[in-house]
Amino acid sequence: MKELLAGASNVGYPAGMEATTAVQACSPLAGRRERKKQRTREALVDSAFQLFAEKGFEATTVEEIADAVDVSSRTFFRYFASKEDVLRTFQDEQFGAVKAAFSARPSDEPVITAVHHAAVSMIRACEDGAFGFDPERFGCLRQLMESSPAVFGSSLEHGQKKHAEMTHIIAERMGVDPTTDLRPHVVASAINSVFHTAFELLSSGTVKVDRFSDVLSELFALLEDGINYPAAAAASPSSSG
Amino acid sequence: MKELLAGASNVGYPAGMEATTAVQACSPLAGRRERKKQRTREALVDSAFQLFAEKGFEATTVEEIADAVDVSSRTFFRYFASKEDVLRTFQDEQFGAVKAAFSARPSDEPVITAVHHAAVSMIRACEDGAFGFDPERFGCLRQLMESSPAVFGSSLEHGQKKHAEMTHIIAERMGVDPTTDLRPHVVASAINSVFHTAFELLSSGTVKVDRFSDVLSELFALLEDGINYPAAAAASPSSSG
DNA sequence: CACAAACTGTCATGCTGTGACAGTTGTCGT
DNA sequence: ACGACAACTGTCACAGCATGACAGTTTGTG
Numbered sequence: 001m002k003e004l005l006a007g008a009s010n011v012g013y014p015a016g017m018e019a020t021t022a023v024q025a026c027s028p029l030a031g032r033r034e035r036k037k038q039r040t041r042e043a044l045v046d047s048a049f050q051l052f053a054e055k056g057f058e059a060t061t062v063e064e065i066a067d068a069v070d071v072s073s074r075t076f077f078r079y080f081a082s083k084e085d086v087l088r089t090f091q092d093e094q095f096g097a098v099k100a101a102f103s104a105r106p107s108d109e110p111v112i113t114a115v116h117h118a119a120v121s122m123i124r125a126c127e128d129g130a131f132g133f134d135p136e137r138f139g140c141l142r143q144l145m146e147s148s149p150a151v152f153g154s155s156l157e158h159g160q161k162k163h164a165e166m167t168h169i170i171a172e173r174m175g176v177d178p179t180t181d182l183r184p185h186v187v188a189s190a191i192n193s194v195f196h197t198a199f200e201l202l203s204s205g206t207v208k209v210d211r212f213s214d215v216l217s218e219l220f221a222l223l224e225d226g227i228n229y230p231a232a233a234a235a236s237p238s239s240s241g
Numbered sequence: 242m243k244e245l246l247a248g249a250s251n252v253g254y255p256a257g258m259e260a261t262t263a264v265q266a267c268s269p270l271a272g273r274r275e276r277k278k279q280r281t282r283e284a285l286v287d288s289a290f291q292l293f294a295e296k297g298f299e300a301t302t303v304e305e306i307a308d309a310v311d312v313s314s315r316t317f318f319r320y321f322a323s324k325e326d327v328l329r330t331f332q333d334e335q336f337g338a339v340k341a342a343f344s345a346r347p348s349d350e351p352v353i354t355a356v357h358h359a360a361v362s363m364i365r366a367c368e369d370g371a372f373g374f375d376p377e378r379f380g381c382l383r384q385l386m387e388s389s390p391a392v393f394g395s396s397l398e399h400g401q402k403k404h405a406e407m408t409h410i411i412a413e414r415m416g417v418d419p420t421t422d423l424r425p426h427v428v429a430s431a432i433n434s435v436f437h438t439a440f441e442l443l444s445s446g447t448v449k450v451d452r453f454s455d456v457l458s459e460l461f462a463l464l465e466d467g468i469n470y471p472a473a474a475a476a477s478p479s480s481s482g
Numbered sequence: 483c484a485c486a487a488a489c490t491g492t493c494a495t496g497c498t499g500t501g502a503c504a505g506t507t508g509t510c511g512t
Numbered sequence: 513a514c515g516a517c518a519a520c521t522g523t524c525a526c527a528g529c530a531t532g533a534c535a536g537t538t539t540g541t542g
Contacts, residue, residue: 112469153398193434222427226467228353
């Protein structure tokens, strides 16, 4: 009775429901119920993204999303805490990928440099459609953030929550204690801000570029070199990118 | 401490009535009606902050806030676009103060350093109760951000909106074109992130400090020196900080 | 005083998010 | 296979946020 998944694109995301940790539960022997839940969840995500792309975020109601999957709107809220939460699942996956790539970087790289390469390579792969990531959804999210303040704010909030995790990872790599050393915090925060800046630059059309990864890479490079630039009056007009 | 800014402050109007024309702010005799509006607005802010402090953000309804000032909840939304918007007015004032202090810094200071001093001196004054700022309200906002995700997200979103303005100011000081030079964007973004980090550190109790300004100053100092730290394996165990 | 404009209150409406309860379906033990 | 049990879902109901429309009141002006 529910052939709703027929039109779903092959985006097999293993995002756990309430899994705050990036547990990639493949759930091999989860049973039929678990499978059905997973399918319903993915169908909701798919339906949501599609409707958002068509009508925009605000104009799309939860009921419409649920109707498209043939479940009640009440059920929707059993899968997602809010309408924004649907979008966060995608960001979770991206963050997890960056995290993994970062851990794999050689330990002789400075922190920012390591994150730089990890992030850029991940995004590049994402742009090329590798890793099972959906470039279309990536673009959709960007467009939504641009148009809807609610999405934008939610994304920022979510990023800030990941910030704590990132701080811990960075502190570990630096071999310092994050409870006494403030440096990991600044680093994690700066990294987060670079991502948002790249997003913003692309959305606002301030810079003309083809790829998100290019902007991101450039921003990271600036951050690596230090950014306490002199004022115009005290500085010689050095060649600026 | 009701009329902490009775004279000149950019008030956040609901959608439609932009504060681009700051004419009325300069005219003290704008009529009885204008005065009454101003009083109602401040009363609403006051009432909101008090109730938020007592019952928390979520638990406080718009109706309660309005009732305390003896207006309808409908009227509340004629003054503020949302419940979060009430809190943003306070942040607006802070941002304006930092902006002004930044502009007054000597031009031989590098950008981060200038913002560093501007922000810290402003916050210090704020902590001491100068400038008509209400330290109590400052603490209340911090507490609210800690407890309510909605407030937190809203604050981030608002900060990001100011980000564009900050970028422009910094680009001006650097004497570069923000449409071709990415550096001002990184700087503005990093500054924004430093503020949030300081907030986070205080709220989470990660570091033990007496004053917000102390953490902020320390974070700024780190940012000034560059933050591309080596990994533990590649770094000599020199004194950190 | 009369008139226009602005401000406010009341009513009505739509959407979000949650709680409670009952019905259905999947899971497990026997 | 059958029944007990847990999990999932739908329906109903409700509180709160936010907005639109309309009418009544206050204020500023000629």
